[in-house]
Amino acid sequence: MEFLSDIASLINSTLRISTPLVFAAMAGIFAERSGVIDFSLEGKMLMAAFVAAVGSYYLGNPWLGLLLAIIVCVCLSMLHGFASVTHKGDQVVSCVAINILIIGLTTALAAAWFGQAGLTPTLNEDQRFLEIHLPFADVLRDIPVIGTLYSDILSGHYVFVYLAYLSVPLVFWIVFKTSFGLRLRAVGENPSAVDTAGINVFTMRYKALAINGVLIAFAGAHLSTAVNANFFREMSAGRGYLALAAMIFGKWHPKTALIACLLFGFTDALQIRLQGVELPAIGEIPVQLIQALPYILTVVLLAGFVGKAIAPNAIGQPYIKER
Amino acid sequence: MSNIVVDKSKVPWWVSNVIVPLVNLTLALLVSGLFVFIAGENPIEAVKLIIYGSFGYIQGFAYTLYYTTNFIFTGLAFAVAFHCRLFNIGGEGQAYIGGLGVFLVAINLSFLPVPIVWLLAIFGAFLFGAAWAYIPAYLQSKRGSHVVITTIMFNFIASSLMIFLLVDVIRDTNQMAPHTVKLPEEIWLPSFEAFSGILGIKIRYSPLNLTFLLAIASLFFVWFLVWKTKWGYEMRAVGHNTQAAIYAGISPHKNIIIAMCISGGLAGLLGVNEILGVSHKIQAGFPAGYGFTGIAVALMGRNHPIGILPAAFLFGILYQGGSEVTFEMPNITRYMFVAVQGLIILFSGALENLFRPQIESFFVRRLNREVNA
Numbered sequence: 001m002e003f004l005s006d007i008a009s010l011i012n013s014t015l016r017i018s019t020p021l022v023f024a025a026m027a028g029i030f031a032e033r034s035g036v037i038d039f040s041l042e043g044k045m046l047m048a049a050f051v052a053a054v055g056s057y058y059l060g061n062p063w064l065g066l067l068l069a070i071i072v073c074v075c076l077s078m079l080h081g082f083a084s085v086t087h088k089g090d091q092v093v094s095c096v097a098i099n100i101l102i103i104g105l106t107t108a109l110a111a112a113w114f115g116q117a118g119l120t121p122t123l124n125e126d127q128r129f130l131e132i133h134l135p136f137a138d139v140l141r142d143i144p145v146i147g148t149l150y151s152d153i154l155s156g157h158y159v160f161v162y163l164a165y166l167s168v169p170l171v172f173w174i175v176f177k178t179s180f181g182l183r184l185r186a187v188g189e190n191p192s193a194v195d196t197a198g199i200n201v202f203t204m205r206y207k208a209l210a211i212n213g214v215l216i217a218f219a220g221a222h223l224s225t226a227v228n229a230n231f232f233r234e235m236s237a238g239r240g241y242l243a244l245a246a247m248i249f250g251k252w253h254p255k256t257a258l259i260a261c262l263l264f265g266f267t268d269a270l271q272i273r274l275q276g277v278e279l280p281a282i283g284e285i286p287v288q289l290i291q292a293l294p295y296i297l298t299v300v301l302l303a304g305f306v307g308k309a310i311a312p313n314a315i316g317q318p319y320i321k322e323r
Numbered sequence: 324m325s326n327i328v329v330d331k332s333k334v335p336w337w338v339s340n341v342i343v344p345l346v347n348l349t350l351a352l353l354v355s356g357l358f359v360f361i362a363g364e365n366p367i368e369a370v371k372l373i374i375y376g377s378f379g380y381i382q383g384f385a386y387t388l389y390y391t392t393n394f395i396f397t398g399l400a401f402a403v404a405f406h407c408r409l410f411n412i413g414g415e416g417q418a419y420i421g422g423l424g425v426f427l428v429a430i431n432l433s434f435l436p437v438p439i440v441w442l443l444a445i446f447g448a449f450l451f452g453a454a455w456a457y458i459p460a461y462l463q464s465k466r467g468s469h470v471v472i473t474t475i476m477f478n479f480i481a482s483s484l485m486i487f488l489l490v491d492v493i494r495d496t497n498q499m500a501p502h503t504v505k506l507p508e509e510i511w512l513p514s515f516e517a518f519s520g521i522l523g524i525k526i527r528y529s530p531l532n533l534t535f536l537l538a539i540a541s542l543f544f545v546w547f548l549v550w551k552t553k554w555g556y557e558m559r560a561v562g563h564n565t566q567a568a569i570y571a572g573i574s575p576h577k578n579i580i581i582a583m584c585i586s587g588g589l590a591g592l593l594g595v596n597e598i599l600g601v602s603h604k605i606q607a608g609f610p611a612g613y614g615f616t617g618i619a620v621a622l623m624g625r626n627h628p629i630g631i632l633p634a635a636f637l638f639g640i641l642y643q644g645g646s647e648v649t650f651e652m653p654n655i656t657r658y659m660f661v662a663v664q665g666l667i668i669l670f671s672g673a674l675e676n677l678f679r680p681q682i683e684s685f686f687v688r689r690l691n692r693e694v695n696a
Contacts, residue, residue, distance in 0.1 A: 096412060
């Protein structure tokens, strides 16, 4: 039975760890499907974590913190759009600028306002999100298999975990089943054709970026007001890039991106477990190698050993309307 | 959208290469001032402290030039790759591994005559940095994996690898902290103190050392390589229009690999300054963000050595003056200057076209008036 509960807790942590990646990958799908590269997921996630933590500390309600994070992230997305859509600046440079700006700004402001080296004050129970226990979780726990599945794996997560997995079918429906989604994909593939059809390319890209900002805010709030009870320096730790890699590996498609995110989450959950464990024949693996596993996996996946990724056709190119 | 058709050929060169960058820089610094204000300090006092800290006394100025040295290397590193349209944001990791190269060469060959050890150590730094950039370059060229993501991942991996080596393999076993033994004193690069006697200045300690001259030489090296050789031409052709380059018989693969390796090698030279010149040992995390700053330096310097030198100097001023600010103003930490870098990249990189049409058309109209008058 211990083996089964080990597996259950591994799946449980996989679901939790994958959550910010899922939000970020879905956010990335909107931006990149519309033809705008978004490496700034990393910076926006970090900013959302900071704003959510500070917001709910002062306002006393994590939902208000989340709302503030959404507003700020949408503004950052608009900044990216202003630079790369309106002014046709280089999209990658714009993202790198946002990422570096946010790493500096969040830590500097945390230090200036709270006097601790890049930390925000610890949130109390009212100021953060708590784990949700699904009904009957305690009653059903003792039933074999179903009990484990329901009580140990499905129940007891933060609200963001459920929202993240619900967002995947929603994103799929918007992108592939609505006329908005059709226009979104068309803007990323062939903006001139969309323009000819009388749809404003710039407005479409701004809309996509706005949705992108909303989604990425959830990822940040999950980090600082749910799994942790404060913000700390560079707490996004490359998750924005991992999510982007998952999205590319998932070929800009919500369902396959989700699978890639879960794979990253699983590797991360596994690396926490593997630390300090003696493996048969190999012995103890250096902790640094284990910690580097998600990053190495990213490189391997991106190297496309499973098939070459084809990006939206117009990605990275500013649209220039003919006069 | 302005309706005036700007005839760019009539705009004097200094408008687009001097005036526009200066306007962008001014905007970035104004917004930075706003951040300083939000953090609860007086921006004008901060500027005074920056100027005093970087120019006010000889030791401070030496520190400014020491930082400039690092930024020249990382700025050139980003610029070389950028001419091939590659975003090498892995300067941080390449510098880290480059430091390993310097140290391994220097500690194992310290019996050789001193100038030869220096040359070999510089070569080691370049080689290690280049090797660390090779893999992302190969994956970009052959597998299409985006170089931004792979180089960022290689920063994380370099950091893990170096911590592993510093903890378990090359740590100075006489103490607990993760750093190596010091290199023998005979092979340290002469520091500014040694020269200051000749110049008739008395100075206590400064990290400025002979590597500064290597940085200046690198500026010439990059200028020559990118604009005066066949390879530089090929590399820029690939960056500008890959399809046209292929049609002209230029191999994108070869040029991507070479551009990234030179870029990584230049970043690796940072290790020469830090290890052979200043700390004489590898410390955990010694690249300390210089690799990222290189992006801002290169974009501000418009990816040209003539621009990179003043941009690196400006960041030297910001770093050295910035440490004076963090010392005097409790609410400002060094991360405020990371934010300033982000703003400079934003305004001189991504938003470089914000006022360009207006500024250029202003000069065109003025020229038109002169012609008509």
